[in-house]
Amino acid sequence: MEASKVKQLVLLGAVAVLVVALACVFFFNRHNQVALEGPRGEIAGDETHSAAWGEFYPAHWDSYQDNMANSANPSHFETKPYMQLIYAGTGFAAEFNEPRGHVYTIEDVNSIDPARRKAGASCFTCKSTQAPEMIREYGDQYYLMNFEQLQDEITEPIGCLDCHDPKTMKLRLTRPALIEALERQGRSVEKLTNQELRSLVCAQCHVTYYFEPDTKKITFPWDKGLTAEEILTYFDAKDFSEWIHPVAGTGLVKARHAEYETFMGSTHQSAGLACADCHMPYITVGNKKISSHVWQSPLNNIEQSCTVCHRNGTEWLRDRVRTIQTQVKESQDLAGAAVVAAINELKITRETPTVNKTKLEEAMALHREAQWYLDYVMVTNGYGFHNPTATLNNLSIAIDKAHKAVAKAREARQ
Ligand code: HEC
Ligand code: HEC
Ligand code: HEC
Ligand code: HEC
Numbered sequence: 001m002e003a004s005k006v007k008q009l010v011l012l013g014a015v016a017v018l019v020v021a022l023a024c025v026f027f028f029n030r031h032n033q034v035a036l037e038g039p040r041g042e043i044a045g046d047e048t049h050s051a052a053w054g055e056f057y058p059a060h061w062d063s064y065q066d067n068m069a070n071s072a073n074p075s076h077f078e079t080k081p082y083m084q085l086i087y088a089g090t091g092f093a094a095e096f097n098e099p100r101g102h103v104y105t106i107e108d109v110n111s112i113d114p115a116r117r118k119a120g121a122s123c124f125t126c127k128s129t130q131a132p133e134m135i136r137e138y139g140d141q142y143y144l145m146n147f148e149q150l151q152d153e154i155t156e157p158i159g160c161l162d163c164h165d166p167k168t169m170k171l172r173l174t175r176p177a178l179i180e181a182l183e184r185q186g187r188s189v190e191k192l193t194n195q196e197l198r199s200l201v202c203a204q205c206h207v208t209y210y211f212e213p214d215t216k217k218i219t220f221p222w223d224k225g226l227t228a229e230e231i232l233t234y235f236d237a238k239d240f241s242e243w244i245h246p247v248a249g250t251g252l253v254k255a256r257h258a259e260y261e262t263f264m265g266s267t268h269q270s271a272g273l274a275c276a277d278c279h280m281p282y283i284t285v286g287n288k289k290i291s292s293h294v295w296q297s298p299l300n301n302i303e304q305s306c307t308v309c310h311r312n313g314t315e316w317l318r319d320r321v322r323t324i325q326t327q328v329k330e331s332q333d334l335a336g337a338a339v340v341a342a343i344n345e346l347k348i349t350r351e352t353p354t355v356n357k358t359k360l361e362e363a364m365a366l367h368r369e370a371q372w373y374l375d376y377v378m379v380t381n382g383y384g385f386h387n388p389t390a391t392l393n394n395l396s397i398a399i400d401k402a403h404k405a406v407a408k409a410r411e412a413r414q
Contacts, residue, residue: 043056043166043167044166045166045167046133046161047160047161047166048129048130048133048156048159048161049156049159050064050129050156050159050160050161053159053160053161053164053166059285059286059288059290060160060290060293062285063283063285063290063292063293063294064102064103064160064293064294065103066293066294067101067102067103067104067293067294067295067296068101068103069101069294070100070101070294070295070296071100071101071104072098072100073097073098073099073100073104073108074097074098075095075096075097075098076096076097076098077096079329080332080333080336080378082333082336082337082339082340083096083336083378085247085340085343086336086339086340086343086371086374086375088245088246088247089243089244089245089246090242090243090254091113091115091116091117091118091119092116092254093115094113094115094116095112095113095115095116099257099381101294101295101296102157102158102295103157103158104157105126105127105128105157105158106127106128106154106155106156106157108127109123109124109127110151117147117148119147119211120143120144120145120146120147120216121134121142121143121145121146121147121149121150122142122143122211122216122218123147124150124154125175125177125205125218126158126175126204126205127154127157127158128154128155128156128157128158129156129157129158129159129160129161129162130153130154130155130156131154131175132161132174132175132176134150134153134154135176140215140217143211143215143216143217143218144215144216158205161174162174162201162204163201171194171197171198171201172197172201173189173192173197173200173201173204174204175204175205176218177204177209177217177218177219177220178200178203178204178207178220180219180220181219181220181222181223182200184222184223185222185223195272195274196274198274198275198276198277198280199260199263199269199274199275199276200260201276202259202260202275202276202279203260205257206257206258206259206260206275206381207220207256207257207258207259207260207261208220208221208231208255208256208257208258208261208376209221209256210235210240210242210253210254211242213240221234221235222234222261224237226260226261226264226265227261227265227390228255228258228261228372228373228376228390228394231261231376232253232369232372232373235253240253241253241368242254245343245367247343247344247346247347248342248343248346248347248350248364248367249346249350249364250346250364250367250368250371251364251368252368252371252372253368253372254375255372255375255376255378255379255380256379257379257380257381258376258379258380259275259380259381259382259386260275262380262382262386262387262390262391263275263386263387265387265390266386266387266390267387268386269387276291277305278298278305278306279295279296279298279305280292280293280295281298281301281304281305281308282304283301283304292304299318299321302314302317302318321385324383324384324385324388325382325383325384325385327384327388327392328377328383328384328388328391328392328395329383331392331395331396331399332374332377332378332395334395334399335370335373335374335377335395335398335399335402336374336378338370338398338399338402338403338406339367339370339371339374339398339402341402341406342363342366342367342370342402342405342406342409343367345363345405345406345409345410346360346363346364346367346405346409348409348413349363349409349410349412349413352413355412355413356411356412356413356414357412359408359409359411359412360409360412362408362412363405363408363409363411363412364405366401366402366404366405366408367401367402367405369397369398369401370397370398370399370400370401370402370405371398372398373394373395373397373398373401374394374395374398374402376394377391377394377395377398
């Protein structure tokens with residue numbers, strides 16, 4: 001063969017190999033890529049009907065509807081009977097159920113015990129994708145409205161508009177309280193990374209908050225930091241109490257589902273994970289890969305949620321979670337009993353005719369601290385898994401403060 005012919009053949013062969021290789025890379029990547037279906041057409045900028053989005057994203061709509069299967073919501077009192085005395089004087093003592101799927105929020109908020117409706121229209125803020133629209137429409141008046149004033153207008157549960165920009169499908173924040181809290185920390189909402197947003201979209205609701213006196217505006221108590229201690233310091237500096245405990249006489253603050261705050265600073269968070277990594281893992285639908293839109297216990301699909309990183313097998317993982325949660329529950333029960341003892345001791349002291357007022361006040365201050373640290377753990381979902389060390393630390397503070405409250409309340413009677 002002539003030398004030039006050989007050269008030509010080699011060249012052709014090289015080109016053929018290159019084409020096949022490129023095709024392989026292309027198909028391999030396509031197979032592994034998340035099926036970004038959209039945007040496939042116009043979704044109105046204020047579309048609150050998730051079903052309308054579902055027409056453009058059928059796989060995501062199917063996944064979202066699978067939230068219906070997460071329907072159990074037993075009462076917290078079944079496993080934590082001490083809650084009722086601890087919450088005396090608030091609506092939480094009347095009824096307090098465990099959470100369930102995102103699609104049930106309207107049903108659940110409408111069937112709540114009337115004692116829980118005192119917070120007014122604000123209740124809808126984390127229950128309905130229509131809330132941001134209502135806040136725009138009524139302005140700050142929204143927070144002062146009654147539950148019943150908006151009840152008929154609010155029909156849509158948590159939906160696509162809560163987390164997505166309908167034009168680009170990018171993640172975005174829609175709840176003013178979170179945006180304002182971040183801005184007070186000097187963070188620009190425009191500059192948040194996608195990985196930060198994969199947690200912050202959840203932090204619109206899965207956080208602790210309080211109603212600012214007078215305006216009743218939902219506010220995140222984050223200005224001094226996100227730990228239980230820093231949040232209590234924030235409330236103490238404002239001399240803020242949400243209610244007076246009718247038995248103990250103590251001015252108290254109420255913690256609420258602080259999943260985001262608890263997660264911050266944990267092993268997983270510092271390793272770079274976001275809520276969506278465990279709670280919205282990639283799933284395969286037909287030949288497509290999408291982020292699961294079933295918000296549930298990751299133990300229901302541990303193969304997708306955990307074993308992408310952990311190679312020790314699902315049984316080991318399940319065991320680790322259960323061990324952490326059992327130990328947290330044991331310490332929590334001890335803290336619950338200790339806080340109940342503090343409340344009962346304060347009752348006796350308050351009913352005693354001659355007491356040392358200063359010591360009684362000190363005992364109440366200790367009760368306030370104990371109850372805060374316990375409540376912060378008790379109402380945060382996940383039984384400590386999100387941050388085992390911080391959770392057990394908070395519970396040991398609660399136990400210590402409650403014991404000291406008992407001793408001080410006794411001392412006040414001597
Ligand atoms: C609670 C927040 C939340 C809600 C509600 C929500 N999504 Fe998502 N969605 C996410 C997150 C987080 C991702 C992952 C985005 C990323 O990693 O960039 C995502 C991803 C997507 C994607 C991109 C492809 C993928 O699967 O990763 C589409 C399309 C999508 N969602 C559609 C929808 C539709 C349609 C609805 C309503 C039926 C909806 N989403 C409701 C949080 C949400
Ligand atoms: C608009 C508010 C809101 C947003 C945003 C939101 N959630 Fe929720 N979530 C709730 C409420 C309220 C419930 C309880 C619903 C009920 O019981 O009626 C809930 C329930 C859940 C549950 C089920 C709990 C159980 O015990 O079964 C999980 C898991 C969950 N959310 C995770 C997430 C994650 C992860 C994100 C972010 C990707 C997120 N949520 C975003 C408000 C929200
Ligand atoms: C490393 C994985 C992981 C990350 C990251 C994570 N979670 Fe969880 N989450 C879990 C596990 C495990 C449970 C316990 C589930 C159980 O008890 O069945 C849980 C429980 C929950 C629950 C209660 C659900 C139930 O069925 O009991 C909620 C709500 C929740 N997480 C929200 C969040 C939010 C919000 C974030 C981000 C701030 C987050 N999680 C980050 C793994 C994770
Ligand atoms: C994206 C990767 C990733 C995912 C997903 C993930 N983990 Fe982890 N996990 C880590 C890393 C990194 C550590 C730090 C220790 C290490 O390097 O093993 C860790 C640590 C742990 C630990 C040690 C205890 C602790 O908190 O310090 C447990 C238990 C654990 N993971 C369980 C789980 C479970 C259960 C899931 C699913 C719900 C899960 N992980 C999902 C990356 C991941």
